[in-house]
Amino acid sequence: MLKALSLAAVLMASAAHAENLVVHAGTLIDGSGAPPRKSVSILIDGDKIAQVKDGFSTPAGYRVVDLSKATVLPGFIDVHVHIGAKLPSTTNATEDWVTHSALDRAFDDAVYARAMLQQGFTSARDVGGSDDSVAVRNAIDAGKVAGPRLWVALEALGPTAGHGDPRSGLDPDLYHPGWEQGIVDTPEQARMRVREHKRRGADLIKIMPSGGIASTGDDPRQQLMTDAEMQTAVETAHSLGMKVAAHIYPAAAIEAAVRAGVDSVEHGSFATDEALALMKAKGTYLVPTLTVFDVFYRAASEHPELLTPGTAQKELANDLLPKQNMPRALKSGVKIAYGTDLGQGDHTLEFSLLTASGMSPMDTILTATRNGADLIGASDKIGAISTGHYADIVAVNGDPLKDITLLRHAPFVMKGGIIYRQNDVPTAQP
Ligand SMILES: [Zn+2]
Structure with a gap:
């Protein structure tokens, strides 16, 4: 003994x-x-x-x-992860979602966090997690679990029937109290949720100004949050020392979110030259997440039955566009940070996808080092x-x-x- x-x-x-x-x-x-x-x-x-x-x-x-x-x-720094997310080609999304609690996910988080560290990622932002992400961040900081340093956003804030509303497409009588934790339908609700997320341990706030692809019932080409909701979310987050990451596809919603003061546009796949010029002028980061489109396009082609109901068609219709639009973003001179949108899987894939889009190898390395640190707000500690x-x-x-x-x-x-x-x-x- x-x-x-x-x-x-x-x-x-x-x-x-x-x-x-x-x-x-x-x-x-x-x-x-x-x-x-x-x-x-x-x-x-x-x-x-x-x-x-x-x-x-x-x-x-x-x-x-x-x-x-x-x-x-x-x-390396991956500024767009969902640490406990499973690969779409190996897991039935709906079955996994309804059979796993936040406690189960915390163990997945620990496994994927360790794998990320083994791939060379020593820091990451979880832009849309829950209480399990906070717990795994704290366990990593305390040295109980091996993984990257984590900066965590809780449930992404967005409207009823938006990309972050888990009830879309389900039997309306199904309900889980956790499904409400990201829903905001007024500026006042946005302010309250931001404060609530701060209390629950968030480092930053994620918002969903537009619809998405891997979700049932919403349209990636529509702006779904109002300008006033975004402004209040950003203002409240910034006043509490938190940055705001915004999931957006269409150009008009990008411009509205950038004017509202978000710190990064995640995906940004349908940006026009005008939207990119506004981002550059305001110093807003773009996180193109080319990896997730690659991974989901393959899953939608080979295993559509595993994806969230009705989304395989959306993936096939949209997932090739981000890569096609990437040279436009490079030409604009907008600041770019490295993000994969993965949990499980190969976080290093984005390196090759960025250089294949025309970015120089040195600039690609900087997206995952200097730029990631700057976007997180930790340039004095990492990167x-x-x-x-x-x-x-x-x-x-x-x-x-x-x-x-x-x-x-x-x-x-x-x-x-x-x-x-x-x-x-x-x-x-x-
Ligand atoms: Zn994401």
Whole structure:
């Protein structure tokens, strides 16, 4: 008993005071947009980066992490996840939804969070979760569960019969109290829900100004929230220190939401040049989420029976458009952040989809580092390999500026100074 106790004490001590490490980086892409640097030492004290300096050096008391043959980058940031969401091609959406509680989902969250970290994602925004997302965020922060640092939005706010109304298309007599937690039909309700979500632990607010694709009964080409509802939601969220992410497809609704002051347009797939110009002028981020359209198009083609009733046709009619419209967004110069809209699955797919749309590999890396950190509002903590930032570090073999697909197989992942993956072998599992 005594032996077990002392071992536990040692483990806790090492988690609380991680040893000092020095990473010898063969090539460093630091997340600032600066050109890559060769032969750099990254000194890590506890969970933070203490110093970044040229040449390989090993100060007394530091253990070397030898990445001298690798390219080292900041840990990746996915700003659009639903951490517990299952892949549409393997799970019957409706059956899963009516047979799982928030407690069940919390265990899925933990499994997918760990998988995301193994893929190199050390931070993420859950833009539409519930109490389970808050719980898993807290468990990750407390070191009980391995996963990315999470910034969490609760149920997306939107109107009755909108993209976020779970009752659309169901027997009207079916009811679950949780289904009301995102419904807003007046500005006053928007204000109340934002405050309520803050109380329940939200870091940011998600709104649904337009209809969506993977939902029954609503139209992705219609604006469904009023301008006044959006304005009140944004104003209340901002006054409480929370950002607002907005799910939107059509151009008119994008313009209305941008005027209301949202911080990011999620999807934004049917944006016109005018809508994109307004976003650029206001500094609003675009999170194109090309991955989810790829994944759902395949599911709708191969397994339409697994999707939410009536949505396979919507997926087939719409899912190829975001990729076609992406070059227009690139040309506009709007700020872009990296988002997949996945929980389970391969969060690294967006890298290849962005470069295939014409984005340079360096800009693609910046969407998942500098830009993600900026959109979250944590540029001083994440998204860069720089003094004072968390020691969130990924390494790949080879040059990702020549071959972006290298980022899809990162053999080294560190978060907060703890190595979670090395040479394809997970080496630290709290
Ligand atoms: Zn989403």
